[in-house]
Amino acid sequence: MRLPAGRGWWRGRALAAWVPGAAGPAPPPPLPGPPGARALDRLYSSAARQEKVDMSRFPAENIRNFSIIAHVDHGKSTLADRLLELTGTIDKTKNNKQVLDKLQVERERGITVKAQTASLFYNREGKEYLLNLIDTPGHVDFSYEVSRSLSACQGVLLVVDANEGIQAQTVANFFLAFEAQLSVIPVINKIDLKNADPERVVKQIEKVFDIPSDECIKISAKLGTNVESVLQAVIERIPPPKVHRNSPLRALVFDSTFDQYRGVIANVALFDGVVAKGDKIVSAHTQKTYEVNEVGVLNPNEQPTHKLYAGQVGYLIAGMKDVTEAQIGDTLYLHKQPVEPLPGFKSAKPMVFAGMYPVDQSEYNNLKSAIEKLTLNDSSVTVHRDSSLALGAGWRLGFLGLLHMEVFNQRLEQEYNASVILTTPTVPYKAVLSSAKLIKEYREKEITIINPAQFPEKSKVSEYLEPVVLGTIITPDEYTGKIMMLCQARRAVQKNMVFIDQNRVMLKYLLPLNEIVVDFYDSLKSLSSGYASFDYEDAGYQTAELVKMDILLNGNFVEELVTIVHKDKAHTVGKAICERLKDSLPRQLFEIAIQAAIGSRIIARETVKAYRKNVLAKCYGGDITRKMKLLKRQAEGKKKLRKIGNIEVPKDAFIKVLKTQTDK
Numbered sequence: 001m002r003l004p005a006g007r008g009w010w011r012g013r014a015l016a017a018w019v020p021g022a023a024g025p026a027p028p029p030p031l032p033g034p035p036g037a038r039a040l041d042r043l044y045s046s047a048a049r050q051e052k053v054d055m056s057r058f059p060a061e062n063i064r065n066f067s068i069i070a071h072v073d074h075g076k077s078t079l080a081d082r083l084l085e086l087t088g089t090i091d092k093t094k095n096n097k098q099v100l101d102k103l104q105v106e107r108e109r110g111i112t113v114k115a116q117t118a119s120l121f122y123n124r125e126g127k128e129y130l131l132n133l134i135d136t137p138g139h140v141d142f143s144y145e146v147s148r149s150l151s152a153c154q155g156v157l158l159v160v161d162a163n164e165g166i167q168a169q170t171v172a173n174f175f176l177a178f179e180a181q182l183s184v185i186p187v188i189n190k191i192d193l194k195n196a197d198p199e200r201v202v203k204q205i206e207k208v209f210d211i212p213s214d215e216c217i218k219i220s221a222k223l224g225t226n227v228e229s230v231l232q233a234v235i236e237r238i239p240p241p242k243v244h245r246n247s248p249l250r251a252l253v254f255d256s257t258f259d260q261y262r263g264v265i266a267n268v269a270l271f272d273g274v275v276a277k278g279d280k281i282v283s284a285h286t287q288k289t290y291e292v293n294e295v296g297v298l299n300p301n302e303q304p305t306h307k308l309y310a311g312q313v314g315y316l317i318a319g320m321k322d323v324t325e326a327q328i329g330d331t332l333y334l335h336k337q338p339v340e341p342l343p344g345f346k347s348a349k350p351m352v353f354a355g356m357y358p359v360d361q362s363e364y365n366n367l368k369s370a371i372e373k374l375t376l377n378d379s380s381v382t383v384h385r386d387s388s389l390a391l392g393a394g395w396r397l398g399f400l401g402l403l404h405m406e407v408f409n410q411r412l413e414q415e416y417n418a419s420v421i422l423t424t425p426t427v428p429y430k431a432v433l434s435s436a437k438l439i440k441e442y443r444e445k446e447i448t449i450i451n452p453a454q455f456p457e458k459s460k461v462s463e464y465l466e467p468v469v470l471g472t473i474i475t476p477d478e479y480t481g482k483i484m485m486l487c488q489a490r491r492a493v494q495k496n497m498v499f500i501d502q503n504r505v506m507l508k509y510l511l512p513l514n515e516i517v518v519d520f521y522d523s524l525k526s527l528s529s530g531y532a533s534f535d536y537e538d539a540g541y542q543t544a545e546l547v548k549m550d551i552l553l554n555g556n557f558v559e560e561l562v563t564i565v566h567k568d569k570a571h572t573v574g575k576a577i578c579e580r581l582k583d584s585l586p587r588q589l590f591e592i593a594i595q596a597a598i599g600s601r602i603i604a605r606e607t608v609k610a611y612r613k614n615v616l617a618k619c620y621g622g623d624i625t626r627k628m629k630l631l632k633r634q635a636e637g638k639k640k641l642r643k644i645g646n647i648e649v650p651k652d653a654f655i656k657v658l659k660t661q662t663d664k
C-alpha cells in the first residue's frame with residue numbers, strides 16, 4: 001500500500017499520551033531508566049493511548065519554541081533525531097535516521113523540503129518542559145519554510161559543520177533569525193570527522209555573527225556526543241514565549257497540509273488564549289467560521305490534546321476544505337471575540353515559471369487533479385492554465401526555484417503516478433507599457449510576463465525590467481578569481497567582499513535571476529571543486545535590455561519556441577536552440593532552414609539537409625497488402641506531427657527543445 005504523504009505515515013506507531021493527573025485511566029507506574037525513556041514507555045502504553053494529553057500542565061515558563069536552522073547537510077535532521085531520542089519521544093534502539101523527513105522525496109534525496117514540528121516532553125531537575133522543535137530545510141528554495149517556522153519560535157539552534165564551517169545558507173539563515181530577534185545558539189556539529197576543525201569554526205562565528213566563542217556548543221549529532229548540553233542550552237538560553245492565556249484566542253497559522261480524509265490540518269502557534277475541540281473559530285483572512293474538530297500536538301505524530309494553550313505550538317482541524325481556507329499567516333480567533341490579527345507573512349514569491357503538460361493529452365484530467373491535490377500541500381506553487389500548439393492543454397506553474405520545481409515534479413510522479421513534460425523555466429519579467437491600447441487591455445501600466453509568448457513588442461513598451469537577487473558566495477580564497485569571472489559572465493555586479501577567516505572569502509553580488517536559474521550553481525560547484533556555496537535573496541527588479549527571440553522554420557514562425565533573452569545573450573541562446581532543433585528534426589524531402597531572429601534580424605541559423613524516406617523501398621515485388629500496412633503506419637505517425645508551413649515537426653522534437661536542461 002502506498003503511504004499517504006505528509007504527516008501520518010508514522011501512525012502505525014501511534015504515540016499516545018503520558019498524562020499525569022489527567023482524566024481517564026491512571027498512568028502506569030514509573031519505570032526504571034532515564035526520565036526520557038520512562039516517558040517513552042508511558043507514551044507507548046496501550047492504556048494511555050486512548051487519552052488526550054492535558055497541555056495545561058505546561059505553563060508558558062516551561063515552554064521553549066525553537067527551530068533548527070543550517071546550511072544544507074550540516075546535520076539538522078540528525079540533531080533532531082538525537083533530541084527526539086534523548087527526550088524519549090522516539091525509541092533510541094531503532095537506528096533512527098532523519099525521522100522528521102517524512103516525504104519519500106526527502107528520504108530519497110536526503111534533504112528536508114518541508115519544515116516539521118515535534119513537541120518533546122522533557123523532564124529536567126524535577127521540572128517538566130514542553131520543547132517545540134521545528135526542523136527546517138536548508139536549501140535556498142525552501143527558505144520561505146524557514147522564515148515561516150521562525151515566527152512560531154523564540155530561539156534557534158544554528159548548526160554549522162565543523163569541517164565545512166560557515167556556508168552561504170548559514171549566513172542567510174542566521175540573518176533570518178537575527179531579524180526576527182530570536183536567541184541564537186550556535187551548534188558546531190560533526191566534531192567526530194577526521195578533518196573537523198571546531199576552533200576555526202568558532203572563530204568564524206565570532207567574526208561573522210559577533211557571537212562570543214564560549215556560546216558555541218560542539219557536538220557530534222551522529223554519535224550523540226554532547227547533545228545533552230544542547231537541550232540544557234535550549235532551556236537556559238531561549239526565553240519562554242511571552243503570552244496571555246486569559247486573553248481571547250489569537251492563533252497564527254504558520255503552516256498547513258491537506259489530508260484527503262480530514263481536510264486541512266493547520267499548524268498553529270498560540271499567541272494568546274486557549275482553544276479546544278468544539279470551539280467556534282473565525283479566520284481573520286476569510287471571515288469564515290468553523291467548529292474545531294480536533295486539536296493536538298505533533299509528538300512527532302499527531303497526538304490529540306484536550307486543549308492548546310497560549311505559548312504552545314500544535315495542530316488544529318476545523319473542517320476547512322482546502323488550504324486556501326487556512327492561509328499561511330492567517331490569524332484564528334474565537335467567534336464573537338475578534339482580535340487584532342498578527343502580522344502574518346509576505347506571500348511566497350515564485351522565482352521561476354515553467355509550462356507543464358501531460359505526456360498524453362488523454363491524461364489531462366488526471367494530471368489536473370494531481371496538481372490540485374499537490375498544491376494543497378504546497379501552497380507556494382502558483383498555477384495558471386496555459387496551452388501550446390505542440391503540447392496541447394496544460395499549465396504554467398510558478399516555483400520558488402529550480403530544486404522546488406524538480407521536487408514538485410518528483411512528488412507528482414511518486415505520489416500521484418503522473419508523467420509530465422516540463423518546459424524550460426523562465427523568470428517573471430516586467431514591462432512598463434507605453435501603448436494606451438495595451439494599458440486599457442491589461443488595466444495596468446506595469447505588467448508581469450510569465451509566458452514568453454505574451455511578451456509585448458518594444459514599440460509598445462517604455463522599459464523592460466528583469467528580477468535580480470542579492471547572492472552570497474562563500475569560497476576558499478584560491479577560487480575567488482575564477483568565481484569573479486563566472487559572475488562577470490553572468491552580468492553580475494559585485495557589492496562586497498570580506499574574508500571570514502584566513503583563507504575563506506564571502507562575496508556579495510547583485511545578479512540577474514535568469515542568469516542563475518538553470519546552471520549557475522553547477523558551474524560554481526564545478527569550478528570550485530565543490531567547495532563554494534551559494535545563497536540568494538530577492539532584490540527586486542532592474543531595467544534590462546530584453547528582446548524577444550523568435551524561431552523560424554523556412555521562414556515560418558514557431559509559436560512555442562519564443563524566448564525572452566537579454567540582448568547580449570541572444571546569439572548564444574539562439575544558436576543553442578537552433579542546434580537542439582536541428583538534432584531533433586527528422587530530415588524531409590526538402591531542405592529546412594532553422595533560424596533564430598530578433599524582429600527581422602536573423603542572429604543564428606542551422607540547416608537540415610533534404611532527404612527522402614521511401615517507406616516502400618524494401619517492398620520490391622508485388623506484395624500489395626504489405627505496402628498498404630506500411631503506408632497506414634506512416635499515416636498514423638503523421639498524427640503526432642505538427643505542420644509548420646509545409647514542414648512536419650514531430651511532437652518529440654518540441655519536447656527535446658523545450659524540456660528543461662535539468663531533465664535527463
Ligand SMILES: Nc1nc2c(ncn2[C@@H]2O[C@H](COP(=O)(O)OP(=O)(O)OP(=O)(O)O)[C@@H](O)[C@H]2O)c(=O)[nH]1
Nearest residue numbers: 072073074075076077078111112138190220221222
Ligand atoms: N560524521 C558525521 N556525520 C553527520 C553528523 N551529523 C549529520 N551527519 C551526516 O550528514 C549528512 C546530512 O545530515 P542531515 O541531518 O540530513 O542534514 P540536514 O542539515 O538536515 O540536511 P538538509 O535537510 O538537506 O538541509 C547525513 O549523511 C548525516 O548522517 C555528525 O555529527 N557526524
